[in-house]
Amino acid sequence: MFVGTLVYGFINSAxxxxxxLGFNLTFGISGVANFAYGALYIFSxxxxxxxxxxxxxxxxxxxxxxxxxxxxxxxxxxxxVILRVKGLALSEVMATFGLGLAIMELFRYFDFVGFRYxxxxxxxxxxxxxxxxxxxxxxxxxxxxxxxTVFLWWFTRHTRIGLAFRAIAQDERTALTFGxxxxxxxxxxxxxxxxxxxxxxxxxxxxxxxxVEGGYEVLINAxxxxxxxxxxxxxxxxxxxxxxxxAQTFTANYLEPHWMFLxxxxxxALVLVVKPSGIFGQQKELEERI
Amino acid sequence: xxxxxxxxxxxxxxSKSFGGVMAAFDISFEVKxxxxxxxxxxxxxxxxxxxxxxxxxxxxxSGRVEYRGRDITGWAPYRIVGLGVARTFQMVRPxxxxxxxxxxxxxxxxxxxxxxxxxxxGDRDAVALDLLEEVGFERDARVAYKTAGSLPQGxxxxxxxxxxxxxxxxxxxxxxxxSGLSLAEVASIVPIIEKLVLQGKTIIMIEHRLKELFRIADxxxxxxxxxxxxxxxxxxxxxxxxVKQAYLGSET
Amino acid sequence: MExxxxxxxxxxxxxxxxxxxxxxxxxxxxxxxxxxxxxVGLLVVIPLTSAYWQEVFISTSxxxxxxxxxxxxISAGLVSLGQAxxxxxxxxxxxxxxYYWGLGPLWTLPIATVVGGAxxxxxxxPVLRLRGIYFAMVTLVxxxxxxxxxxxxxxxxGTEGLTGLTPFPSATFALFVVQLAVLGAxxxxxxxxxxxxxxxxxxxxxxxxxxMSAGINIYWRKTQVLFLGASVGAFAGAFGTHFDMFAGMPxxxxxxxxxxxxxxxxxxxxxxxGPLVGAFILVPLxxxxxxxxxxxxxxxxxxxxxxxxxxxxxxxxxxxxKYHQFExxxxxx
Numbered sequence: 001m002f003v004g005t006l007v008y009g010f011i012n013s014a015x016x017x018x019x020x021l022g023f024n025l026t027f028g029i030s031g032v033a034n035f036a037y038g039a040l041y042i043f044s045x046x047x048x049x050x051x052x053x054x055x056x057x058x059x060x061x062x063x064x065x066x067x068x069x070x071x072x073x074x075x076x077x078x079x080x081v082i083l084r085v086k087g088l089a090l091s092e093v094m095a096t097f098g099l100g101l102a103i104m105e106l107f108r109y110f111d112f113v114g115f116r117y118x119x120x121x122x123x124x125x126x127x128x129x130x131x132x133x134x135x136x137x138x139x140x141x142x143x144x145x146x147x148x149t150v151f152l153w154w155f156t157r158h159t160r161i162g163l164a165f166r167a168i169a170q171d172e173r174t175a176l177t178f179g180x181x182x183x184x185x186x187x188x189x190x191x192x193x194x195x196x197x198x199x200x201x202x203x204x205x206x207x208x209x210x211x212v213e214g215g216y217e218v219l220i221n222a223x224x225x226x227x228x229x230x231x232x233x234x235x236x237x238x239x240x241x242x243x244x245x246x247a248q249t250f251t252a253n254y255l256e257p258h259w260m261f262l263x264x265x266x267x268x269a270l271v272l273v274v275k276p277s278g279i280f281g282q283q284k285e286l287e288e289r290i
Numbered sequence: 291x292x293x294x295x296x297x298x299x300x301x302x303x304x305s306k307s308f309g310g311v312m313a314a315f316d317i318s319f320e321v322k323x324x325x326x327x328x329x330x331x332x333x334x335x336x337x338x339x340x341x342x343x344x345x346x347x348x349x350x351x352s353g354r355v356e357y358r359g360r361d362i363t364g365w366a367p368y369r370i371v372g373l374g375v376a377r378t379f380q381m382v383r384p385x386x387x388x389x390x391x392x393x394x395x396x397x398x399x400x401x402x403x404x405x406x407x408x409x410x411x412g413d414r415d416a417v418a419l420d421l422l423e424e425v426g427f428e429r430d431a432r433v434a435y436k437t438a439g440s441l442p443q444g445x446x447x448x449x450x451x452x453x454x455x456x457x458x459x460x461x462x463x464x465x466x467x468x469s470g471l472s473l474a475e476v477a478s479i480v481p482i483i484e485k486l487v488l489q490g491k492t493i494i495m496i497e498h499r500l501k502e503l504f505r506i507a508d509x510x511x512x513x514x515x516x517x518x519x520x521x522x523x524x525x526x527x528x529x530x531x532x533v534k535q536a537y538l539g540s541e542t
Numbered sequence: 543m544e545x546x547x548x549x550x551x552x553x554x555x556x557x558x559x560x561x562x563x564x565x566x567x568x569x570x571x572x573x574x575x576x577x578x579x580x581x582v583g584l585l586v587v588i589p590l591t592s593a594y595w596q597e598v599f600i601s602t603s604x605x606x607x608x609x610x611x612x613x614x615x616i617s618a619g620l621v622s623l624g625q626a627x628x629x630x631x632x633x634x635x636x637x638x639x640x641y642y643w644g645l646g647p648l649w650t651l652p653i654a655t656v657v658g659g660a661x662x663x664x665x666x667x668p669v670l671r672l673r674g675i676y677f678a679m680v681t682l683v684x685x686x687x688x689x690x691x692x693x694x695x696x697x698x699x700g701t702e703g704l705t706g707l708t709p710f711p712s713a714t715f716a717l718f719v720v721q722l723a724v725l726g727a728x729x730x731x732x733x734x735x736x737x738x739x740x741x742x743x744x745x746x747x748x749x750x751x752x753x754m755s756a757g758i759n760i761y762w763r764k765t766q767v768l769f770l771g772a773s774v775g776a777f778a779g780a781f782g783t784h785f786d787m788f789a790g791m792p793x794x795x796x797x798x799x800x801x802x803x804x805x806x807x808x809x810x811x812x813x814x815x816g817p818l819v820g821a822f823i824l825v826p827l828x829x830x831x832x833x834x835x836x837x838x839x840x841x842x843x844x845x846x847x848x849x850x851x852x853x854x855x856x857x858x859x860x861x862x863x864k865y866h867q868f869e870x871x872x873x874x875x
Contacts, residue, residue, distance in 0.1 A: 033675050035623075035682070084851045090621045093678050094803055095850045097623055101800055102843025109837050216686065223683045231675065258694040265687045268680070276668040276676070347751070371757030379755070385748055388741075395738050396745045400757035414738060457757055 004132045005253045011138045013245025014145035015204055019218050020225035020237045021148065022196030028232035029165045030186035032082055033093050034074075036100030037197055038219030043103060044070045044198035045210040046112055048119055059120065067198040074194025078187040100219070108212045121206040137206050144203050148196070149238065165189060169232070224264040228271045230278025239279055243267065296359055298323045298461060298492050304343055304353035313339040315516045317353070321461075326493045328503045328524065331513035332536055337496045338380060340513070341463050345377045346370045357461070372402045376459035378450045380466045386439035390427065390449055393438055394418035397456040406458050418456070425452045425482055444475040451482065461492045468499045476502050500524070512536065545873055576865065580728065580818060584721040589714060596717055600785060602825040603720040604778050608798060609805035609817035610727045611774035616811055617735055618767040619747035621674055624681030625802045628775025629782065630688060630794035632658035634698055636780035637789025641704040647784045651777065658776025663769045670764045685794040692791050703790020707783060716785050723781070724818065727774050731814045743767060800839060801825070804846040810856025819858050
């Protein structure tokens with residue numbers, strides 16, 4: 001049972017990390033808080049489903065198309081909404097919040113509800129590792145989470161765009177003097193974040209159904225992880241995902257399953273009391289803003 | 291605790307680094323009551339950081355700040371202000387849409403002012419107008435009623451000074467008050483500062499305009515790369531090799 | 543021949559800050575009319591409508607309270623994406639007091655308002671020191687988590703909620719209570735923010751370092767404003783509880799979080815009258831479109847986005863501008 005809990009705990013952490021990475025990326029780089037993140041997540045899911053089931057497009061193509069479309073939607077949101085409100089403090093928060101809710105509820109209105117909305121798993125079946133019985137999809141989630149993290153690490157250190165991302169994140173003004181176009185980078189960071197949401201959706205949704213509720217779950221979990229780990233810090237996100245992920249799984253196995261999400265609430269409460277800006281949060285209080 | 295005879299402000303081995311960059315290193319100095327101390331140094335030498343460290347906007351990595359014998363290291367800015375320390379900012383940023391005199395309402399709403407006025411705020415508008423007149427806002431031209439955003443730099447700097455004075459401080463720290471002003475404008479502000487000294491206030495002035503500063507400063511301290519490299523009367527400090535190196539060796 | 547628009551004050555409003563030098567009935571009417579409008583509208587016109595519409599307007603007023611308190615928070619730079627937190631907390635406190643201890647609205651309303659406001663403030667205290675985004679995130683997340691908390695632990699009535707609570711003596715009574723609350727919040731907050739206290743608050747929003755360096759403890763001020771806003775929100779929740787005779791999970795629903803933001807943006811942020819106008823446009827409108835069910839949130843969301851991007855100043859500012867100035871085309875030399 002213990003080993004099982006460890007393994008499933010890891011997978012749970014992977015899920016949380018996958019979900020939070022996209023949101024954190026966009027915010028950490030360009031300071032844009034994309035509250036439409038949950039909407040992008042299920043948009044990708046439903047789009048894949050539609051392509052797959054209503055249009056008969058092959059799986060691989062559907063998946064790629066969904067990721068691309070999600071990225072494009074992110075770009076669109078940036079240029080149509082975010083750019084227009086830039087400057088007014090937190091207006092983009094309100095705008096993406098409204099947009100996100102509108103999109104998610106629109107899906108619910110058009111009756112995208114029910115058990116028939118599912119995405120297929122990559123491979124059927126499961127593996128038996130020692131005492132543990134784990135399905136391939138979950139293994140894939142773990143693999144993809146790790147791979148994505150490594151990829152992001154490499155990307156932000158060895159590619160021009162990635163380095164530009166980090167430059168803007170660290171010091172926007174100086175980055176601008178290097179000729180980096182902060183608007184383009186901002187747009188790209190939104191697109192990236194949206195694409196990550198799509199990847200997360202494609203990998204995670206097969207575990208259940210595509211439901212609007214899932215979109216809200218994703219938003220809540222992403223926010224919770226970011227609050228606990230520290231907004232803007234990738235390391236923080238990973239650490240927070242691990243802590244919350246394992247804690248949740250242990251709670252589910254050794255206590256009661258329905259106490260699971262209580263873990264996030266407690267984690268948030270603890271963080272708020274001890275270090276409100278998050279475990280690895282870099283809070284620039286009054287000081288460094290002068 | 292030697293509050294009467296000791297220095298008003300005592301800074302001991304103050305250090306602060308920002309991500310590897312040593313913004314302040316082992317800075318120590320004292321300021322006596324009624325003195326006017328000038329702090330100079332090339333760009334990036336850590337002058338503003340020093341002010342931030344003293345006034346609580348930045349917490350030091352090590353070292354101590356004592357005001358009137360009291361350890362105020364790491365205190366929040368509003369508490370330090372409450373003790374009677376006022377500072378101005380290099381980049382003046384008033385509340386642009388408000389009339390100039392309304393800009394003073396905020397400092398006049400400070401708990402310190404309330405306490406010193408005997409527990410009530412009094413007529414803040416009137417006090418604000420008086421303060422502005424003291425710093426040279428012509429009363430008959432009703433300059434004080436103009437929107438802050440419409441005022442030229444000279445007036446904005448004076449407004450900044452008035453904001454500091456509104457707090458009825460004992461120690462006033464002016465961060466590059468003269469920057470961006472013409473010779474005539476500087477000449478018109480100097481008497482105001484001299485009057486403050488006559489009133490018994492202690493002043494620290496960070497400046498780039500050396501000539502104007504040396505005329506009024508009792509003592510001058512020179513910073514370079516976050517370290518104190520010289521201290522003394524203006525003229526003798528400029529003779530020191532280290533100081534010459536610091537200024538000529540870099541683009542001032 | 544080039545033309546440009548020129549805006550000229552109607553010149554009726556006297557220049558001074560606090561004292562209006564009135565010299566004629568016409569001027570007095572000019573100034574009084576806009577202020578009398580909400581009073582007359584709420585206390586006279588609405589009670590004359592049908593029972594169905596009165597109920598709609600009661601609901602609107604509840605939302606208006608949330609919108610007006612949202613506006614207060616944003617004046618201090620606090621963007622709340624979770625007015626539902628205050629509503630839900632107030633709702634459950636009032637509901638519990640009534641359900642478990644049999645206290646009537648006369649008791650539950652004030653207690654829930656103050657205690658609910660205090661509790662919510664305490665929960666949000668740690669993030670007041672941080673950037674505004676944290677406040678937005680935490681206010682969004684907390685009510686949604688409480689929702690799940692209630693559902694999972696089945697406390698306070700669980701998914702069923704607390705039912706059969708004490709209603710108000712009559713619908714008309716409830717109407718007047720909530721309308722008076724709205725007017726009180728509206729005029730009270732306007733007065734507060736136009737005073738020197740409000741100046742300091744707006745200063746904190748504009749440049750917190752300037753206010754901090756003026757010796758003012760900005761965190762304490764923010765706490766005060768938060769408490770005020772949270773209390774009004776808690777009152778709304780407590781009122782709603784007795785009006786619906788029910789307290790439950792829907793108290794933390796997203797409706798209550800998104801609608802005030804939409805109303806304030808549509809109506810005009812920072813004016814308090816704007817959110818009132820926004821609420822009185824959006825809620826009855828969504829009622830009329832009721833047949834569309836869950837489209838309501840879509841509706842609020844879209845209005846929010848469209849107005850934030852396209853008409854950021856909101857309706858009220860536009861109307862106010864038209865009222866105080868007139869425009870004319872002028873030929874440019």
